[in-house]
Amino acid sequence: EDQVTQSPEALRLQEGESSSLNCSYTVSGLRGLFWYRQDPGKGPEFLFTLYSAGEEKEKERLKATLTKKESFLHITAPKPEDSATYLCAVQAGGSYIPTFGRGTSLIVHP
């Protein structure tokens, strides 16, 4: 069974204080790993897809990396508007059903 564990559950940062969110996974043949951002009362918003170990993708202050067992979402010099819940999901080869983690709730204080 595919499993996704995200840590920490919650993270509070000061504006400008860089940090990383972790997504550990077990999956039979990774097809893709996804990061989403979810604001309160809204549906998740797609951020990145990573396909293979060693791959990295960047978007503004966010950078996602992937190894064979985990993915990191690095947040550089965060701003209050980066406050949200960040969701990680994996999809196994041969499956079209993603498995989501519980998310990391990030709050960035001004």
Add this chain to the structure above:
Amino acid sequence: GAGVSQSPSNKVTEKGKDVELRCDPISGHTALYWYRQRLGQGLEFLIYFQGNSAPDKSGLPSDRFSAERTGESVSTLTIQRTQQEDSAVYLCASSPDIISYEQYFGPGTRLTVT
């Protein structure tokens, strides 16, 4: 362009009643997913539709849950004889096709069963 829309945004119902939730996907998107999100939990897959293929219903938690989709347009999720444990946010997502990883989510329907 217009994103994924869902209605109603909130639904309060009494235990035992039936409810119907609606999802309007992005035009041209052939794949449509339904998820359930309980407070503090990850997204739980319910069902997906891809074009005219038979839907994958493997995530539906019981036979009280059913879903339909008309062609590549509107989908409805029906929950019969609602129970308190059905209280959750129900999210719909569409994608250009089943192999495209980027899913576009609607705002969700918050269902409360009293």
